[in-house]
Amino acid sequence: MKAQLEEIRTRALGELSDEADEAQIEAVRVRVLGRSGELTEIMRRMREVPPAEKPLVGRLVNEIKNEVEARIAQLVEHRRREALSRSLAEARLDVTLPGLRMPRGWSHPLTQTRERMLEIFEAMGFEVVETQDLEDDFHNFGALNFPPDHPAREMQDTFFLPGGMLLRTHTSNGQIRVMERRSPPLAIVCPGNCYRRDELSVRASPMFSQIEGFMVDRAGVISMAHLKGVIAEFLRAFFGPDTGVRFRASFFPFTEPSAEVDISCLLCKGAGCRVCKQSGWTEILGSGMIHPNVLRAVGYDPMQYAGFAFGMGIERTSLLKLGVDDMRLFFENDLRFLAQFRAGEAAS
Numbered sequence: 001m002k003a004q005l006e007e008i009r010t011r012a013l014g015e016l017s018d019e020a021d022e023a024q025i026e027a028v029r030v031r032v033l034g035r036s037g038e039l040t041e042i043m044r045r046m047r048e049v050p051p052a053e054k055p056l057v058g059r060l061v062n063e064i065k066n067e068v069e070a071r072i073a074q075l076v077e078h079r080r081r082e083a084l085s086r087s088l089a090e091a092r093l094d095v096t097l098p099g100l101r102m103p104r105g106w107s108h109p110l111t112q113t114r115e116r117m118l119e120i121f122e123a124m125g126f127e128v129v130e131t132q133d134l135e136d137d138f139h140n141f142g143a144l145n146f147p148p149d150h151p152a153r154e155m156q157d158t159f160f161l162p163g164g165m166l167l168r169t170h171t172s173n174g175q176i177r178v179m180e181r182r183s184p185p186l187a188i189v190c191p192g193n194c195y196r197r198d199e200l201s202v203r204a205s206p207m208f209s210q211i212e213g214f215m216v217d218r219a220g221v222i223s224m225a226h227l228k229g230v231i232a233e234f235l236r237a238f239f240g241p242d243t244g245v246r247f248r249a250s251f252f253p254f255t256e257p258s259a260e261v262d263i264s265c266l267l268c269k270g271a272g273c274r275v276c277k278q279s280g281w282t283e284i285l286g287s288g289m290i291h292p293n294v295l296r297a298v299g300y301d302p303m304q305y306a307g308f309a310f311g312m313g314i315e316r317t318s319l320l321k322l323g324v325d326d327m328r329l330f331f332e333n334d335l336r337f338l339a340q341f342r343a344g345e346a347a348s
Helices: 002-015 022-033 038-044 054-090 109-123 173-181 224-239 292-297 314-322 335-341
Strands: 134-136 165-167 186-195 207-218 245-252 255-264 281-290 305-313
Touching: 002 022, 002 038, 002 054, 022 038, 022 054, 038 054, 109 186, 109 207, 109 224, 109 314, 109 335, 173 186, 173 207, 173 292, 207 224, 207 314, 224 245, 224 255, 224 281, 224 305, 224 314, 245 281, 255 305, 281 292, 281 314, 292 305, 305 314
Parallel strands: none
Antiparallel strands: 134 165, 186 207, 207 305, 245 255, 255 281, 281 305
């Protein structure tokens, strides 16, 4: 058996010459070291070997096995290096050539508008708080003083989900979420996405973004005058110092008194044109003093606390700021349109 092992060694190492290719190397590995290989068969026949010779035969089998494995590993590494050298020679790179210039991205105009709006509010002392898109009826409607039969609860306006949940229709839910957890004084803005069952059109979208802002403090500390001051300051910082601002009485379930806010038309500067329907004014946001029922819903005593709230759409603000006449352009992702705002004109 010793002679047989030496013959296996001599034959295997002879076939594993420096010129052996991958197929030859694999053939030797399978024939000598495989499950049904020559060394495996000899180990199965060890019971036929006289007891005195078994240690010698066992050592010889291990020596041949280790020697063949080492030679195969050496050849495989040698072939790998040869393949790498050939690849480098065939695909030679000139490292002195200039690299490819990758186009640099930029923020979407809606993102630029959002960041600029939040920047102004933060400079005025407001804290930015993100709240959830998936909401329940209480936080989206009930706590905001929406009566049970209010039209906004109808299926044509709201995306209702199984389990009594819905996709929020406004960022006013953030007002409830924050006031539930924290005590006054508060000065918060809540940006986020909103969802309504609208078709995508020139002025509407089933998904849009808003910024909800509110301030709450002791009764007598916060008044309508503070609301007017904050809104006017923001609008003139965003649209320009010469922007005209006016408040019109309105109605919202969650504020009392309530006011719509207009700015002087950016196109005609208040002179009157087709865009502003000859009025010289364009509606920009809704606002008002927080309704006592809303304060009660979050555990605030309306005799002790008062506050104001406002909300505005980022898309509508962007349309006015950028002079864009179709909201769909913001969602089509046409780079020819978006590239007009790559230098940050949307936020300037």
